[in-house]
Amino acid sequence: MKARNGAVLLVLAMVMGCSAGETADQPAQDSQVAAAPAATAAAATTQEPTGPIDQALATEGEGYFTSRGCASCHKIDAKLIGPALKGVTTRRSYDWIVAMVVRPDSMQQNDAEAKKLLAEYGTPMVNMGATKAEARALFEYLRQKSQ
Numbered sequence: 001m002k003a004r005n006g007a008v009l010l011v012l013a014m015v016m017g018c019s020a021g022e023t024a025d026q027p028a029q030d031s032q033v034a035a036a037p038a039a040t041a042a043a044a045t046t047q048e049p050t051g052p053i054d055q056a057l058a059t060e061g062e063g064y065f066t067s068r069g070c071a072s073c074h075k076i077d078a079k080l081i082g083p084a085l086k087g088v089t090t091r092r093s094y095d096w097i098v099a100m101v102v103r104p105d106s107m108q109q110n111d112a113e114a115k116k117l118l119a120e121y122g123t124p125m126v127n128m129g130a131t132k133a134e135a136r137a138l139f140e141y142l143r144q145k146s147q
């Protein structure tokens with residue numbers, strides 16, 4: 001019964017991931033459209049943010065959290081299909097989080113911590129075709145939620 005529930009959750013996660021409006025053949029095109037309002041994020045995608053929370057960027061990140069399907073598998077304060085995200089910006093580095101958002105498939109194959117999470121939760125993180133600018137905005141949202 002437990003295995004059946006896990007399979008149902010996996011299928012549900014995949015369906016929810018696909019409902020984000022992207023196919024495997026066209027994530028770059030859709031990501032560019034979604035990243036257009038992220039002009040502030042694009043300028044600061046390579047450096048870990050410090051100082052006060054950028055409220056506009058955090059709001060943008062919250063929108064991505066919902067529209068990209070992150071909320072289908074993650075909650076801030078509780079485990080769901082994936083781990084709870086409260087405090088993730090203090091547990092993981094900025095570069096690690098960005099890499100996990102932008103290229104989760106590669107991370108789950110090559111990164112020790114990502115492999116542990118995959119083993120613990122049993123469901124791979126879906127590649128939603130996020131850009132580095134979107135990942136930066138998501139990081140700011142998660143940083144805000146971690147306070």
